[in-house]
Amino acid sequence: MIAQIEGKLTSLTPESGLLKVGPISYEIMLPGYAVSQLAGQINSDVSFYTMQYLEGSPGGGNLLPRLVGFLSEAEREFFHQYTSVKGMGIRKGLKSLTLPVATIAGAIESGDEKLLKTLPQVGKRLAQLMIAQLQGKLEGYAVGETTAAGGGGGASFANYQVEALEILVAWGEKRAEAMELIELASNKHPDVKSAEELVPLVYKIKQGTEV
Structure with missing residues (x-):
């Protein structure tokens, strides 16, 4: 084997x-x-x-x-x-x-x-x-799961983050990149708790317009 x-x-x-x-x-x-x-x-x-x-x-x-x-x-x-x-x-x-x-x-x-x-x-x-x-x-x-490839495998996503991820993937974003952007946006804006608020923030970060 x-x-x-x-x-x-x-x-x-x-x-x-x-x-x-x-x-x-x-x-x-x-x-x-x-x-x-x-x-x-x-x-x-x-x-x-x-x-x-x-x-x-x-x-x-x-x-x-x-x-x-x-x-x-x-x-x-x-x-x-x-x-x-x-x-x-x-x-x-x-x-x-x-x-x-x-x-x-x-x-x-x-x-x-x-x-x-x-x-x-x-x-x-x-x-x-x-x-x-x-x-x-x-x-x-x-708990604490990581992958050999690095990134995108740390903590579990909340429901609203999973929903945002599926929206981004459906709109043509690569899953691994979308996950990283969601984690970054969530860390910057811990008060955001819905996919409707999170997705626009992800695109702002990706475009470099989010401060």
Whole structure:
């Protein structure tokens, strides 16, 4: 089993990265937040903590080996628990992880069904199952979680910050950059507690007009 792999990141897609290790290139499936954080590291050396699984139907005789990568060992451990929820497979789990692990773990621990429902492919029923099956098991991931890529993974976002993030991403902003700007705007204006107030402040900071 390949538990960790290091090489040059040569390309990224919304779902995976291509890692060149010597003369061999490996396709590494990635969660959404990792793709965003790695966007500026093409042709740089990166390291992934990995897990392997077989995709397909055993009865069909068409099983394909897949390699999944994470930016830290803790994120990999979180994913093992995250995908233990009934109805949350590997593919769905990776697509749904568009926010940092700490934010999602914090939402599960606090019973924040509203935030969980904003994740891709997570509806009301699955959000409820995640809370029912994992609440009380993820405290270690919800507090002080950081990523190897740096930035964008510290404290959990509040509901209004998550709402602002989804608005910015929908308007074409890169997720990792939007998260950094939201944290900066929130630190500068701790009295702001709504997405409607926060989004304009983010754009002012980005344009250099916010003082």
